[in-house]
Amino acid sequence: MKKYIGLLIVVFFGACTENEPIEEKGLKIVCTTGMIGDAVQNLADSTCTVNTLMGPGTDPHLFKPTKQSLDLLSDADIIVANGLHLEGRMQDILEKMQRNKTVIFIGDAIPAEDLLIAEGSEFIPDPHIWFDVSLWNKSMRFLSDELRKFGVLNEAKAEAYRNELSALDESVQKTLSEIPDERRVLITAHDAFSYFGEAYGMEVIGLQGISTVSEYGIRDVTNMVNLIVSRNIPAVFVESSISSRSIEAVIEGCEQKGFQLELGGTLYSDALGTEGSGAETYISMVDHNVATITKALK
Numbered sequence: 001m002k003k004y005i006g007l008l009i010v011v012f013f014g015a016c017t018e019n020e021p022i023e024e025k026g027l028k029i030v031c032t033t034g035m036i037g038d039a040v041q042n043l044a045d046s047t048c049t050v051n052t053l054m055g056p057g058t059d060p061h062l063f064k065p066t067k068q069s070l071d072l073l074s075d076a077d078i079i080v081a082n083g084l085h086l087e088g089r090m091q092d093i094l095e096k097m098q099r100n101k102t103v104i105f106i107g108d109a110i111p112a113e114d115l116l117i118a119e120g121s122e123f124i125p126d127p128h129i130w131f132d133v134s135l136w137n138k139s140m141r142f143l144s145d146e147l148r149k150f151g152v153l154n155e156a157k158a159e160a161y162r163n164e165l166s167a168l169d170e171s172v173q174k175t176l177s178e179i180p181d182e183r184r185v186l187i188t189a190h191d192a193f194s195y196f197g198e199a200y201g202m203e204v205i206g207l208q209g210i211s212t213v214s215e216y217g218i219r220d221v222t223n224m225v226n227l228i229v230s231r232n233i234p235a236v237f238v239e240s241s242i243s244s245r246s247i248e249a250v251i252e253g254c255e256q257k258g259f260q261l262e263l264g265g266t267l268y269s270d271a272l273g274t275e276g277s278g279a280e281t282y283i284s285m286v287d288h289n290v291a292t293i294t295k296a297l298k
């Protein structure tokens with residue numbers, strides 16, 4: 001009997017050295033949006049493999065996972081999503097996956113009193129929480145706590161990142177203060193910027209609702225043209241992940257009324273920029289947007 005036990009021990013330890021221990025292999029983390037992927041890269045330790053499903057220019061409201069994305073999701077140890085129905089067409093899949101693996105919805109970290117309610121609805125929260133840097137930082141604390149539970153939080157890196165976000169929040173306030181009060185109006189293709197407006201004192205008007213699933217109508221364009229002309233608003237903005245058609249229609253409408261409306265530039269709203277765009281991380285995306293808005297409106 002003793003012999004057998006000895007043999008069993010040898011087999012057991014032999015098996016252990018053949019298969020790498022889990023700590024060395026790290027965890028596979030799959031993120032939905034680029035902003036979340038960037039956050040996880042800044043918080044998790046280097047043993048983790050981080051994959052992001054939605055690349056530059058991808059609209060999360062319309063994103064349907066491909067076969068490759070589904071494989072990544074089912075192979076993941078941890079999935080990190082925004083939630084609050086941002087990933088509208090993935091919600092069912094994510095909820096199903098939650099039954100047998102960890103799915104972290106970082107939107108869950110936001111206290112109800114900090115959530116904005118979508119215009120025209122009574123209870124649907126606006127999912128674009130990353131536009132208020134201090135709110136995003138709150139969700140980073142939550143995400144850090146979750147990663148710590150799995151032993152994959154890089155404490156020093158995470159603290160440095162969260163300090164960087166605090167500094168970013170202050171610099172956004174400071175830069176935007178250059179825009180005079182009467183020009184603090186941000187007009188974009190869809191209602192992504194409500195948290196931005198709330199946090200930094202800008203009036204925000206989108207042609208489409210908070211989701212890009214609803215289409216804008218000709219009446220929306222006419223109303224927008226009338227508003228821009230009557231308030232003498234100098235510029236409007238297009239978004240990288242959304243068709244610029246609606247905003248172009250507004251510019252044309254203003255032209256027909258003899259009003260010169262400028263295109264203030266491209267804002268990165270629901271997706272990070274491509275390599276070399278200067279908006280390939282969350283921090284550079286915020287900096288790019290704030291610089292673009294300030295230059296066009298001040």
Ligand SMILES: [Zn+2]
Binds near residue numbers: 061190
């Ligand atoms: Zn959006």
